[in-house]
Amino acid sequence: MGKSVRIAIIGTGTISHRHMKVWSHIPEAKIVAAADINESVLKKWGEQYHLPEKDLYTDFREMLKRDDIDAVDVCVFNNLHAPIALYVMKAGYDCYLEKPMSATYYDSKLVYDCAKATGRKLAVQISSLFSAQTLIAKKLIDAGKLGEIYHARVSETLWRRRPHVDRSAAGLSESYQDKAMAGHGVLIDTGIYHIGQMLFLLGLPEVDVVLGKLHQKVHIGNPDWADSNQYAVHRPMGVEEMGVGFAVFKNGLSLEICEANATNVSEAGHSYITGSRGGLQYSIPDAFGGDWSMGMPPFGQLPEVIRPTLTYTGLDEFGFAVTTDYRPYENMQDLKHYDPLMTQWFDNQQHWYNYLTGVLTEETRYDTPLIALKTSLLSEGIVLSSERGTAITAEEIKALSKSDAMWHQQTPWGTFDYDATF
Ligand SMILES: NC(=O)c1ccc[n+]([C@@H]2O[C@H](COP(=O)([O-])OP(=O)(O)OC[C@H]3O[C@@H](n4cnc5c(N)ncnc54)[C@H](O)[C@@H]3O)[C@@H](O)[C@H]2O)c1
Known part of the structure; x- marks a missing residue:
């Protein structure tokens, strides 16, 4: 206890x-x-x-x-x-x-x-830091399985155009869609899961320059539509439903970002990391953060959409070209089963509790404030670049950002x- x-x-x-x-x-x-x-x-x-x-x-x-x-x-x-x-x-x-x-x-x-x-x-x-994908990907990267990483992509586009009958627009709460309360939309909402995960895996590189664009074009419904014709009462949200960007880091790495929660594209690809020796591809950048938060059923009963894969393509130790699925969800279940302390790497709140009680230290815990801050710098770069229509440097983002x-x-x-x- x-x-x-x-x-x-x-x-x-x-x-x-x-x-x-x-x-x-x-x-x-x-x-x-x-x-x-x-x-x-x-x-x-x-x-x-x-x-x-x-x-x-x-x-x-x-x-x-x-x-x-x-x-x-x-x-x-x-x-x-x-x-x-x-x-x-x-x-x-x-x-x-x-x-x-x-x-x-x-x-x-x-x-x-x-x-x-x-x-x-x-x-x-x-x-997303507490997904088995992140844990496995980090181990592979640290072990040099990707060689020199030179490019990555963060991508998650959801086709959420049609509203749900019993919820507000696309299942998103009012405080999500209202500019004064939310500040921004998908770029900072699910964006932090995908961008934060990627920046962590890339070793939190320093941003050099960012070019970006926000879009608010898709009419996805509003909270009042339920008692009228649900397919007619559509309007854009008060915040962006799509944020795209391209960043170059001071170490030469490049990164594409495409974050959207209402596109008319059913499949726009997912996140990947590519290096001189191998690459990693995600089926979805798992943002569920373990089964406690979602109440996941046993693996065999998991719906396909929440059974993330992590595929390595590259060379094995003999120099043969391989494609391997690391089966993150199954590995997470096994790791937790054999070592109960592993739960702290698969759940946010367990991680914080262990940090509070000294099981994890400042050095051993995931530095989520720093990862979140670096994510904020990048997403703010996309916002400011979108506003002024030109690329923006990290120094300019820091100087121009406001409360x-x-x-x-x-x-x-x-x-x-x-x-x-x-
Ligand atoms: N809803 C989700 O699925 C989800 C998922 C992950 C993260 N989040 C994050 O959680 C946060 C909250 O989202 P939500 O969906 O729960 O919003 P929500 O609007 O359902 O809940 C926010 C609550 O905060 C209360 N509140 C406002 N001002 C307050 C104050 N001064 N003191 C105490 N309570 C106050 C509101 O009355 C409301 O009940 C957001 O930042 C969102 O990004 C939400």
Whole structure:
């Protein structure tokens, strides 16, 4: 039995339920309080997870005055990530922050610097790092199986054009589609999973220059369409549904990025890495982050779409050309079965819990804040390049990036003012 950690949750919306599913697998992590400005959502949540009313708060700042909380899990929308993460860390709590770190590089840097300044243990949710694909790919790369890596591609395009009957547009929550709350769309949403995974595998190279373009063209529906003709009431979202870019790094590596959640292309290819000796190709860049978060069935019953492959093409030790599927999901199950500690490499929250309790150290854990910050720099490069219509250097991105966060939030309980200083 590991050390007990008492955790409070801020934001009891959609994703908090997935967090709760995972926390239920880690009994030492005890959820002792929760906060949400939406009182009815909060009450229902409290009933579902058996938290008494005294532990539910409409103002998270009141909750953080308690003296029996060890760490905080932040599940609010993107443009509150920086304001609330800063508040939490300044109040003296370690912080687990939903992705993306923030909508802009500027805000992500604030979060990163605040963790350093306060000395708090910060982790950013990037579930794709906790896939067996990432673990296996990293081992192959570190062992030199790819030779000199010179080019990679990050690609995930979903055909989500038609809305679902019982959900908002394309199954995406309002806080995802609203510019003021989300900041940006797919580029920073699923983008962090795919770009973050790739930057980690490439060894976090330094960006030299980025050329990019955002698109907001596909009408995919709106939350009100359900009682009218679902195929007629389409409109673009308030944020981009496609982000494309090309980056060159200071070490000479090149990277293509194509991230979209509403294209009229059924199959646009997936991520790959190619080197002088071998290459790796993904069937999907697995962003499920282990079976705890998704409640995956046993391997044999997994639908094809969530049974990711990782294919190596190159030369074997005899110099023969081979194509090998590393069967990530099966390997993950075996590794976890034979060594329970392996779970920390297959689940975000287990990883954070082990970091909090000292099983993982600053040196051995995945540095998710740094990976998220570097991802933010690249996605911000695409945004700024798209705005000005020319390529942009890393130095220019850093100089031009601005805050997009909600530093003054209107709530049913008055205005919540947040402070960007630390
Ligand atoms: N929905 C998903 O499938 C999903 C998946 C992975 C990550 N995420 C990330 O999780 C975050 C939240 O997304 P979501 O889909 O759960 O959004 P959501 O809108 O369903 O939930 C956000 C919740 O935060 C609450 N909130 C707003 N301001 C608050 C405040 N000041 N104090 C306390 N609570 C406050 C809202 O009332 C709402 O209940 C986003 O950053 C998103 O990128 C979502």
